[in-house]
Amino acid sequence: MEVTALLLQGIFTAFEPLNLGLLIFGCLVGLFVGAMPGLGSVNGVAILIPITFIVPPTAAIIFLAAVYYGAMYGGAISSVMLGIPGASTAVATVFDGRPLAVKGEAMTALTAAAVGSFVGGTVSVILFTLFAPPLAEVALRFNAPETFALMVMAFATFVGLGGDDIPKTVFSILIGLALSTIGLDLITGKPRLIFFGMPGFLHGINFLVLAIGIYGIGEMLWTLEETKGKVQMSKLSVNMKEVGKALGALKKTFLAMNIGSFLGFFVGILPAAGATPASLMSYGITKQLSKNSSEFGHGAVAGVVAPETANNSASTGSMLPMLTLGIPGSPTTAILLGGMILWGLTPGPLLFTQEPEFVWGLIGSLYIANFFTLVLNIALIPAFLMVLRIPFAILAPVIFVLCVTGGYAPTQSLHDVWLMLLFGFGGYVLRKLDYPVAPAVLSIVLGPLAENALRQSLILSDGSMGIFFDFTAKPIAAVIMYIAIVLVLMPAFGPIYRKLFKKA
Amino acid sequence: MSLVSKFTVKKAEITVAVILALSSLALMIKSMENRITWNTEENMGAGFLPFYLSLGMLICCVLVIINFFLKRTPQSKDESPFIDPEAFKFVSVTLISLIVLVFAIGYLGIYFSLIFFLAFYLRYFSEKSVLFITLFSLITPVLTFLFFEWLLKIPLPQGISEPLFYPVYDFMY
Numbered sequence: 001m002e003v004t005a006l007l008l009q010g011i012f013t014a015f016e017p018l019n020l021g022l023l024i025f026g027c028l029v030g031l032f033v034g035a036m037p038g039l040g041s042v043n044g045v046a047i048l049i050p051i052t053f054i055v056p057p058t059a060a061i062i063f064l065a066a067v068y069y070g071a072m073y074g075g076a077i078s079s080v081m082l083g084i085p086g087a088s089t090a091v092a093t094v095f096d097g098r099p100l101a102v103k104g105e106a107m108t109a110l111t112a113a114a115v116g117s118f119v120g121g122t123v124s125v126i127l128f129t130l131f132a133p134p135l136a137e138v139a140l141r142f143n144a145p146e147t148f149a150l151m152v153m154a155f156a157t158f159v160g161l162g163g164d165d166i167p168k169t170v171f172s173i174l175i176g177l178a179l180s181t182i183g184l185d186l187i188t189g190k191p192r193l194i195f196f197g198m199p200g201f202l203h204g205i206n207f208l209v210l211a212i213g214i215y216g217i218g219e220m221l222w223t224l225e226e227t228k229g230k231v232q233m234s235k236l237s238v239n240m241k242e243v244g245k246a247l248g249a250l251k252k253t254f255l256a257m258n259i260g261s262f263l264g265f266f267v268g269i270l271p272a273a274g275a276t277p278a279s280l281m282s283y284g285i286t287k288q289l290s291k292n293s294s295e296f297g298h299g300a301v302a303g304v305v306a307p308e309t310a311n312n313s314a315s316t317g318s319m320l321p322m323l324t325l326g327i328p329g330s331p332t333t334a335i336l337l338g339g340m341i342l343w344g345l346t347p348g349p350l351l352f353t354q355e356p357e358f359v360w361g362l363i364g365s366l367y368i369a370n371f372f373t374l375v376l377n378i379a380l381i382p383a384f385l386m387v388l389r390i391p392f393a394i395l396a397p398v399i400f401v402l403c404v405t406g407g408y409a410p411t412q413s414l415h416d417v418w419l420m421l422l423f424g425f426g427g428y429v430l431r432k433l434d435y436p437v438a439p440a441v442l443s444i445v446l447g448p449l450a451e452n453a454l455r456q457s458l459i460l461s462d463g464s465m466g467i468f469f470d471f472t473a474k475p476i477a478a479v480i481m482y483i484a485i486v487l488v489l490m491p492a493f494g495p496i497y498r499k500l501f502k503k504a
Numbered sequence: 505m506s507l508v509s510k511f512t513v514k515k516a517e518i519t520v521a522v523i524l525a526l527s528s529l530a531l532m533i534k535s536m537e538n539r540i541t542w543n544t545e546e547n548m549g550a551g552f553l554p555f556y557l558s559l560g561m562l563i564c565c566v567l568v569i570i571n572f573f574l575k576r577t578p579q580s581k582d583e584s585p586f587i588d589p590e591a592f593k594f595v596s597v598t599l600i601s602l603i604v605l606v607f608a609i610g611y612l613g614i615y616f617s618l619i620f621f622l623a624f625y626l627r628y629f630s631e632k633s634v635l636f637i638t639l640f641s642l643i644t645p646v647l648t649f650l651f652f653e654w655l656l657k658i659p660l661p662q663g664i665s666e667p668l669f670y671p672v673y674d675f676m677y
Contacts, residue, residue, distance in 0.1 A: 054655070165577055171524070171564035178531060178557040185538070185550040192550050193534055217602070224598060225591040393629035397622050398644065400602060405614070405648060409658050417606050425599060432586065433517055433579055455548060463543060 003133055006356060010364030013357055014062060018055065022063040023365055027373045028380075030070020035078050035384050036395065040089060041071035041275075041315065042332040042438075043219055046211040047402050049339050050409040057343040058358045062365040064339060065319070068332050069121065069369045072275065072312045073377045076113035076304070077384055080106055089275040089311040092283040096296060096303025103299055107381075111246030112301045113308040114377045116257060120309030121370040123261035124268070124316035129363060131269075132352075135324040139349035141476065144460065145467050147326070147348075148453035149480035151446050154327045156484035157270060158439045168435040176440035179205050180447025187455055200415025207338040207444045209407055209416045210423050214437050215331075216403035217424025220396055222431060227392060243378070249301045256286045256302040260309025267310070268317025268329055275314040275330060282310030316366055323359055324349055327446065331438040338445045342410070508589045513582035518572050525565035531558035594629070601625055613662035618645040 013019060033044030044067045052060035075090030080097035093113060100109040142150070155173050159166060182193045183204025194201045260282040267278035286306035287296040296303045318329025319336070326348035328334035340347050351359050407420035427437050461467035471478045532555055539549025540556075572580040587595060601624060608617035622641035626632055632640075652658045654676060662669055 050658075051651075054657075165568075165571075167564040167567035167571065171561055171568070174557050174560045174564065178554055178561065181554045181557065187547065188538075188550045190538055190550040192538060193531070193554055195534070221595050221598060224594040225587065228588075228591050228594060391630055394626065394632070394640070396598070396629075397625040400598075400605075400625075401618060401622070401644060401648065404602075404605065404609070405652060405660065408614075408660060409652070412658070414606070414610055414661060417609070421602055421606060428595075429516075429520060433513070433520055434577070451553060458548065463547070 003129060006360045007129055007364060009357075010360030010362070011367060012364070013058060013361035014365035014368050019059050019062050019361065019365065020368075022055065022059050023066045023369055024372055024376075026063040026066025027070040027369055027376055030067040030072075031074035031077075031373065031377060031380065031384065032070075033067065034071030034074025034076075034090070036074075039219065039399070040075065040215075040332075041068045042211075042330075042335060043215040044068075044071055045332050045335050045339075046208065046215045047399070047406050049208055049335065049342070050406045052339065052343075053409075057340070057345055057355075058361040060339065060343060061336070061358065061362050062369075064336055065362055065365060066369045066373075068315055068336070069312070069366070070373050070376075072121075072308075072315050073114060073117045073373050074384070075311070076110065076117070076308055077381070080109045080113065080304075089279055089315075090307070091276070092279045092307035093304055095283065096298070096300050099297070099299035100301070100304065105299065107242035108246040108249055108301060109304050110381055111243055111378065112250055112253070112304045114374055115247070115250055116253070116260065116305035116308040117312040117377075118370060118374040119257045120261045120264055120311070120313035121316060121366070121373075124265040124313035125363070125366045125370060127262075127265050128316050128320055128366070132320055132324055132359075132363070135320065136349045136352040139324050142325075142349065144453045144456035145474045145477040146480065148450060148457055149468055149477040149484065150325055150327055151450035151453060153480050153484040153487065154446060155439070155443065156487040158436075158442070159488050165434055168433075169439060172430075172436050172439040173443050176210070176443025177447045177450070179210065179440075180207075180444045181451065186448075186452065198415065200413055200419075203411060203413075205419065205444065206410050206416065207335070207441065208410055209420045210444050211335050211338070211441050212403050212407050213420040213423030214427035214441060216399065216406070217421060218427030218431065218437070220399055220403075221424065221428040224392065224396060250305070253302045253305040255289060256282075256306040257309050259286050259289070260306050261313045264310030264313030265317040268314030269320045270329065275311040275318070278314035278317075279307035279311040282306045312370075319362070319366075322347060323351060323362070326449065328442060331441055334438075334442045334445045341445075508587060508592045509585045511586050513579050513584055513586050516586040517577070517579040517582075518569065521565050521568040521572060525562055525569065528558045528561035528565055532562065597628060598625075609661055609663070611663050613665040614660045615645040615649055615662070616665050618648065 014023060029048070030041065030044060033039045034041065045064050048064065048067060052063060055063070072089060076093045076097060079090040079093040080101045083094060083098045083101075097109040097113065100106065158173060159169055178193075182201055184190070184202065185192050191202060260279075263282050263285065264275070264278040267281060268275065283296075283303065283306045286302055287293050290296065290300075290302060292300065292302075315330070315332070318333045321327050321329045322333040322337050326337070326346075328337045337347050345351065345355060345358065403420065403424075404417055407417045408414065410416075427440075431437055457467050458464070467474060467477070468481045469478050535551040535555035535558060538551030538554075540551040542548040542552045568577075571577050575581050601621060605617055605621045608620065612620075619641050622644055623637055626637045626640060630637075648660070652660050
């Protein structure tokens with residue numbers, strides 16, 4: 001009953017003129033950002049964070065969450081029409097969306113993607129409303145040792161669940177953490193890692209500098225190389241008959257919608273997993289369970305619905321650990337979390353009691369954003385297709401201008417713009433060599449929180465690391481720590497398991 | 505361009521791993537400017553975390569190098585060019601123009617630098633008319649100015665061009 005009242009209050013907050021205006025604008029920007037090849041929710045949110053400084057935190061989070069949400073819808077547009085995923089979250093949408101477009105059924109694919117996204121988003125926001133308050137209550141019992149253990153688990157998930165090269169993944173985590181230590185040490189007050197005596201390093205490295213560098217500059221360099229500035233678009237006829245036909249085709253996608261909605265949500269709430277693995281897993285499982293699995297890859301409507309439902313569901317799910325535990329569920333929520341710190345909020349369970357308007361305003365806005373994005377998406381498909389025809393050679397410099405101004409604005413230091421450029425180039429080279437870059441961004445956001453929690457815990461325990469493994473004094477921290485250790489060791493057990501399995 | 509074709513993914517993998525290993529080592533040495541010890545009697549030194557994090561980075565780089573010589577990763581066997589020679593033009597010109605842009609921002613200020621950057625970039629990569637390029641290069645900095653200086657009240661760097669903006673500020677405030 002209390003949840004219903006808080007939710008209603010949140011929905012009213014989201015309907016306030018400024019919040020509603022920003023929500024609709026955010027959905028539009030998100031759709032555009034998601035639809036542009038090379039830009040995804042993470043790029044959009046990273047580049048746009050500096051413009052949220054002029055509005056209250058609630059309006060800012062509503063705007064950025066709407067961008068995040070809209071981008072999940074928009075990703076499908078370029079996947080279907082250009083055959084290039086608008087974002088990594090829409091990679092799986094290309095598998096069947098593109099063949100449908102080639103067969104002349106682009107409108108079916110786009111409508112299926114939009115409705116699938118709506119269903120996934122709605123189911124997950126309901127699950128979010130039900131799970132968030134109890135999880136926040138449990139998290140209220142968390143002190144420094146439990147918080148540090150959680151951070152370790154967030155880093156461990158990257159190592160254990162990621163299929164990437166392990167030394168490269170760990171390197172990415174460590175470099176993010178090392179970068180977060182630059183500047184003044186909060187406990188001793190001593191300057192650390194001030195290279196060449198440059199005063200610009202004294203204020204540390206703002207996570208935005210790394211995020212905009214990697215996801216703005218680096219991503220654009222990558223896209224320029226991949227596309228060489230040229231893209232090929234499919235033809236599309238938009239009329240009500242096509243929309244009706246598309247809605248009819250959705251009747252056969254009940255299984256895909258269910259798998260996408262529930263699997264997406266639960267993969268989304270895993271720290272560091274996010275919408276991309278959720279959409280790929282949802283596609284794979286739906287294909288395996290479908291009666292018509294042979295149609296997948298050749299234009300199956302369920303093949304579009306499964307990943308699109310999952311990526312929207314996961315994007316909402318990934319906000320759950322961000323709000324309740326203060327750890328992000330995806331690279332985009334890592335940036336949102338950094339934004340919350342910039343706006344003067346402390347992410348974590350106390351937010352629910354200290355800032356109910358912020359938390360419930362965000363949750364309420366997710367319900368509304370879901371509806372508006374569906375309507376805007378279907379209504380504006382022709383307009384987005386016109387925008388997609390803008391050559392990359394024109395779009396790229398505009399994005400570079402946004403990156404340079406966005407990198408400068410938070411600290412008003414040209415030093416940070418140079419660093420951003422360096423990170424952009426470095427991120428581009430490392431990504432080409434299969435170094436995952438998302439862990440570095442996650443680490444630079446979580447680094448200061450983790451270091452504080454670690455040092456506070458060690459002060460509590462007189463310097464003994466045993467505090468993290470003591471089942472009697474700190475059972476929650478110990479359980480989380482052991483789970484983290486298992487997660488880190490999982491890749492090592494993989495080959496042993498495979499050997500045993502082969503022998504059997 | 506032949507140099508670009510000769511620089512393979514394989515060569516890039518080992519070059520980058522060695523550069524990162526050396527950088528990690530430099531970071532370890534830099535961390536030692538602060539106390540890097542920690543025990544139960546005294547709290548953690550300011551250099552402790554940076555030192556051991558960079559040691560971890562170094563170990564990761566050594567593992568990447570070992571994997572390279574054992575040919576365990578796809579990159580260690582890949583003889584294709586690290587960057588497609590045709591795409592090299594896009595990436596290198598973009599990077600150089602961005603570096604020149606940031607240098608110019610420090611001297612000329614952001615608004616005038618953006619005009620030159622946009623005009624150059626569009627002229628070099630797009631096939632748009634001179635009129636389009638001129639209008640686009642002029643309108644974008646004006647919109648940037650209005651957005652940051654007028655709406656957000658965030659001053660962007662103006663370098664030697666700052667006095668030119670005084671009349672505009674007089675008009676605005």
